[in-house]
Amino acid sequence: MWKTKTKHENMYLLGYDIGSSSVKAALVETQTGRIAASAFYPKHEMPIAAPKAGWAEQDPNMWWENLKQASADVMKQTGARPEDVEAIGISYQMHGLVLVDKAGQPLRPAIIWCDSRAVPYGERALKDLGSDYCLGHLLNSPGNFTASKLAWVRENEPDIFNKVFRFMLPGDYIAMRLTGEMCTTLSGLSEGMLWDFKENSIANELINYYGIDPTTPCDLVKTFGHQGMVRDDVARELGLKAGTPVTYRGGDQPNNALSLGVLNPGEVAATAGTSGVVYGILDKINYDPKSRVNTFAHVNHYAEDPRLGVLLCINGTGCLNSWMHRNVSTSLSYSEMNELAMTAPIGADGLCVLPFGNGSERVLENRAPGCSIHGLNFNVHTQAHLLRAEQEGIAFAFAYGMEVMQQMGMDISKIRAGQANLFLSPLFRQALADTTGATIELCDTDGAAGAARGAGIGAGIYRDADEALSTLRIVDTIQPRDTEAYRQAYEHWKGCLS
Numbered sequence: 001m002w003k004t005k006t007k008h009e010n011m012y013l014l015g016y017d018i019g020s021s022s023v024k025a026a027l028v029e030t031q032t033g034r035i036a037a038s039a040f041y042p043k044h045e046m047p048i049a050a051p052k053a054g055w056a057e058q059d060p061n062m063w064w065e066n067l068k069q070a071s072a073d074v075m076k077q078t079g080a081r082p083e084d085v086e087a088i089g090i091s092y093q094m095h096g097l098v099l100v101d102k103a104g105q106p107l108r109p110a111i112i113w114c115d116s117r118a119v120p121y122g123e124r125a126l127k128d129l130g131s132d133y134c135l136g137h138l139l140n141s142p143g144n145f146t147a148s149k150l151a152w153v154r155e156n157e158p159d160i161f162n163k164v165f166r167f168m169l170p171g172d173y174i175a176m177r178l179t180g181e182m183c184t185t186l187s188g189l190s191e192g193m194l195w196d197f198k199e200n201s202i203a204n205e206l207i208n209y210y211g212i213d214p215t216t217p218c219d220l221v222k223t224f225g226h227q228g229m230v231r232d233d234v235a236r237e238l239g240l241k242a243g244t245p246v247t248y249r250g251g252d253q254p255n256n257a258l259s260l261g262v263l264n265p266g267e268v269a270a271t272a273g274t275s276g277v278v279y280g281i282l283d284k285i286n287y288d289p290k291s292r293v294n295t296f297a298h299v300n301h302y303a304e305d306p307r308l309g310v311l312l313c314i315n316g317t318g319c320l321n322s323w324m325h326r327n328v329s330t331s332l333s334y335s336e337m338n339e340l341a342m343t344a345p346i347g348a349d350g351l352c353v354l355p356f357g358n359g360s361e362r363v364l365e366n367r368a369p370g371c372s373i374h375g376l377n378f379n380v381h382t383q384a385h386l387l388r389a390e391q392e393g394i395a396f397a398f399a400y401g402m403e404v405m406q407q408m409g410m411d412i413s414k415i416r417a418g419q420a421n422l423f424l425s426p427l428f429r430q431a432l433a434d435t436t437g438a439t440i441e442l443c444d445t446d447g448a449a450g451a452a453r454g455a456g457i458g459a460g461i462y463r464d465a466d467e468a469l470s471t472l473r474i475v476d477t478i479q480p481r482d483t484e485a486y487r488q489a490y491e492h493w494k495g496c497l498s
Helices: 060-078 119-129 131-138 146-156 170-179 186-191 204-209 232-238 252-259 318-327 334-341 383-407 426-436 447-458 484-497
Strands: 012-018 023-029 035-041 085-092 098-100 166-168 183-185 219-221 246-251 268-272 276-282 294-297 308-314 352-356 370-374 414-418 439-443 474-478
Touching (some): 012 060, 012 170, 035 060, 035 447, 060 232, 085 170, 085 252, 085 447, 098 170, 119 146, 131 204, 170 232, 186 294, 246 447, 252 268, 252 276, 252 308, 276 383, 308 383, 318 383, 352 383, 352 484, 414 426, 426 439, 426 474
Parallel strands (some): 012 085, 085 246, 268 414
Antiparallel strands (some): 276 308, 352 370
């Protein structure tokens, strides 16, 4: 049975999801697993600064201010008392870089996941260190990940670099604000290209190559386990109990997989928010020789029992859909856009959209071709055709990347996703199922709830993930159809890509 306290009728686990669009919070009832409350702030998308083309930055203090509002909201919704929260878990946007001084103050805006300024640094590192080291030890090209972003700062902002006491991922920063502890996880180090899987240690060769002081990475803690306790001043600020433990931390995609019960070889999770991701689990060391998809340590990875997440990321998914909403369909809601799109035929009468307009795309070997529309005929195509073509184009980009994952030996017959964002669109999810031949299961969860359940595992409240996720519900299942029209449309899309 679950080890629950009996101080109050309901005890809770608190989860945070630090995204680039908003910060979400969720309170999950410990005993029932029910999501008791959820909230997100701000109610509009958080700004992303782009001082130059291809750059993307956010103020870490903005994440904290929105976290405070989301926390207050869920506590108010439930009437929870500070002592009713048993543990805290954190999910966060991956691959970002936060630099702090000895006092924990940010030295510059965070360089976030979709910033592409460091691509040349990763390319040089791959050339100089060699693919045998990068792929054999890091499982990826250093690419545009956290370590390469830090190398960019070292070369271009030396005054800031010389003041750095610790570099962090966004989730590490939030954990530090909560607890005062500067720490990170193995899963987090791997997503930044800072973990050597062959040596089972920090990636010293890459750190030395980039000229990074080996003392600046944060201390390593377990992904599930004690990571610090909420400080007195923070407890007063958030309406929590001082000493509440932080017991879980995971990047948004590994955490999404956890929240969907995707933990074992062959299981696959997907999201289609600002970016689109397919994330599948392997139990052996493997990688794509071209680093079009990336391999990281999953939240339940151990050297003696490997669990690796293979991540396909398409940058231009939900942001393309929101661009269409802002610029093409301003008078329509998202649901009305979906309905209008479905009035056009499969394949949109030859209209094709390539959804690559949000920076460098790893699946295209770090090319940034931009979003483009192909085959537009003024006498044939309407707003409905354009809306259908953009959703199909996103589904086809997913399918294109999943072909790479299949070449790595992954059998993708079922995809689990939360009932959110583009997966709310019947057109998108059916197009994805029909094009890939995979069954799609939609579940009643999200990243903040997954982080809360992860906290329950890390605190020992649940025996294991199976117990923590025993109340997870599948709310809809989309079966693939044998559709020649989608096969033809997908081949046409690939022709436009080449």
